[in-house]
Amino acid sequence: MKAGFIGLGIMGKPMAKNLLKAGCELYVNDLNKDAVAELVAGGAKEGDYETIGKECDIVLMILPNGAIVQDVLFGENGLAGYLKPGTVVCDMSSVTPTESCTCAEKLAAMQIGFVDSPVSGGEPKAIDGTLAFMAGGNEADFEKLKPYFDAMGASALLIGKSGSGSVTKLTNQVIVNLTIAAVSEAFVLCSKAGADPEKVYQAIRGGLAGSVILDAKVPMMIERNFKPGGKISINHKDIKNVMATAHSIDVPMPLTSQLFEIMQYLKVTGHFDEDHAGIVQYFEKLAGVEVKKVNA
Ligand SMILES: NC(=O)c1ccc[n+]([C@@H]2O[C@H](COP(=O)([O-])OP(=O)(O)OC[C@H]3O[C@@H](n4cnc5c(N)ncnc54)[C@H](O)[C@@H]3O)[C@@H](O)[C@H]2O)c1
Structure with a gap:
C-alpha cells in the first residue's frame, strides 16, 4: 500500500499512524509542520503536491471543511494539477454533498477517480482504528480504497453515487x-x-x-x-x-x-x-x- 495523506489534525494524525502500522508507505502533507514531523518520525515521508502526484495512485485527505478541500485540489498550483490519470482521491472530510459532487465532476474530467467517504467515531475511534466509513462513488474506486479503510476503520460501506457519503x-x-x-x-x-x-x-x-x-x-x-x-x-x-x-x-x-x-x-x-x-x-x-x- 502506498498513499498520499493530507490533513494531520485531531482525526488525520491517528488515522495516518494506523496506515503506517498496517505497513503503508505514506507521503504526508499538512500546514502544521509539527504534525508532519511527528508522522515522519514514525516512518512517513513528507510530500508536497508534486511528490504526492508523482508517487501515489491513492490520495486520502481529511481537512476542516469543503472550501479548504476545494482549495487544496483546485486552487492555484493545487494538487489536482499534479495527479496522474487513474489516481483515486478519497475525501474523508465532512462537507456538503454538493461540494463532494463538484470534486467528483472536476476530477472525472481529468480521468481521476473520487470517493467522498466521511467518517464517524471521533478521535477515540480514529486512534483505535475502528472508524466507520460512509462512502459515495463508484464500486471500482471504492474497492481500491478498501484496504486503507480496513486499516483505519471497523466498517466501510458504499452507500451509492458521489455525494451519498456526505x-x-x-x-x-x-x-x-x-x-x-x-x-x-x-x-x-x-x-x-x-x-x-x-x-x-x-x-x-x-x-x-x-x-x-x-x-x-x-x-x-x-x-x-x-x-x-x-x-x-x-x-x-x-x-x-x-x-x-x-x-x-x-x-x-x-x-x-x-x-x-x-x-x-x-x-x-x-x-x-x-x-x-x-x-x-x-x-x-x-x-x-x-x-x-x-x-x-
Ligand atoms: N474531530 C472529530 O471528532 C471529527 C469526527 C468525524 C469527522 N470529522 C471531520 O474530519 C475533518 C477534520 O477534523 P479534525 O477534527 O481532524 O480537524 P483539525 O482542525 O484538528 O485538523 C485539520 C488539519 O488540516 C490541516 N490543514 C488545514 N488546511 C490545510 C491545507 N491547506 N493543507 C494541508 N493541511 C491543512 C490543519 O493544519 C489540521 O492539521 C473535518 O471535516 C471534521 O468535520 C471530525
Missing part, C-alpha cells in the same frame, strides 16, 4: 448533535431537581435512553471536561451544511434549525473550541444550574 455523514451529525442537546436538556432538569446526575446516568444507561452518545458525553459533562474530541466549531459547520442542504431540497428541519441557533450562542460566548459535550452549557445558562456531582 449525505450519510450529515444524517449522522443531525442524530449525534440533537441527541447531545436532548441529553443536555434532560440532565439540566435532573440536576436542578436535586438528583445526582452520575447516579441518574448509571440508572438509565442500561435502558432505552442508553446510547453510545450518553456513555461518551454525560461523564464529560459531569467532570466538566470539554476538551475536544469533536469541537463545537466543526459540528457547527456540519449543522450549517445540514441546513444548507435541507433548504436546497425543501426539507423542513425544525429541530436542527433550533440546534443551529444554540450552536451560534456557543460560538458568540466563546465555546467554539470545546467538545460538543459543551452544548450542555447553553441549557445550564437557561436554568441557572450546572450538571455536576452532588456534593462535588
Whole structure:
C-alpha cells in the first residue's frame, strides 16, 4: 500500500499512524509542520503536491471543511494539477454533498477517480482504528480504497453515487448533535431537581435512553471536561451544511434549525473550541444550574 495523506489534525494524525502500522508507505502533507514531523518520525515521508502526484495512485485527505478541500485540489498550483490519470482521491472530510459532487465532476474530467467517504467515531475511534466509513462513488474506486479503510476503520460501506457519503455523514451529525442537546436538556432538569446526575446516568444507561452518545458525553459533562474530541466549531459547520442542504431540497428541519441557533450562542460566548459535550452549557445558562456531582 502506498498513499498520499493530507490533513494531520485531531482525526488525520491517528488515522495516518494506523496506515503506517498496517505497513503503508505514506507521503504526508499538512500546514502544521509539527504534525508532519511527528508522522515522519514514525516512518512517513513528507510530500508536497508534486511528490504526492508523482508517487501515489491513492490520495486520502481529511481537512476542516469543503472550501479548504476545494482549495487544496483546485486552487492555484493545487494538487489536482499534479495527479496522474487513474489516481483515486478519497475525501474523508465532512462537507456538503454538493461540494463532494463538484470534486467528483472536476476530477472525472481529468480521468481521476473520487470517493467522498466521511467518517464517524471521533478521535477515540480514529486512534483505535475502528472508524466507520460512509462512502459515495463508484464500486471500482471504492474497492481500491478498501484496504486503507480496513486499516483505519471497523466498517466501510458504499452507500451509492458521489455525494451519498456526505449525505450519510450529515444524517449522522443531525442524530449525534440533537441527541447531545436532548441529553443536555434532560440532565439540566435532573440536576436542578436535586438528583445526582452520575447516579441518574448509571440508572438509565442500561435502558432505552442508553446510547453510545450518553456513555461518551454525560461523564464529560459531569467532570466538566470539554476538551475536544469533536469541537463545537466543526459540528457547527456540519449543522450549517445540514441546513444548507435541507433548504436546497425543501426539507423542513425544525429541530436542527433550533440546534443551529444554540450552536451560534456557543460560538458568540466563546465555546467554539470545546467538545460538543459543551452544548450542555447553553441549557445550564437557561436554568441557572450546572450538571455536576452532588456534593462535588
Ligand atoms: N474531530 C472529530 O471528532 C471529527 C469526527 C468525524 C469527522 N470529522 C471531520 O474530519 C475533518 C477534520 O477534523 P479534525 O477534527 O481532524 O480537524 P483539525 O482542525 O484538528 O485538523 C485539520 C488539519 O488540516 C490541516 N490543514 C488545514 N488546511 C490545510 C491545507 N491547506 N493543507 C494541508 N493541511 C491543512 C490543519 O493544519 C489540521 O492539521 C473535518 O471535516 C471534521 O468535520 C471530525
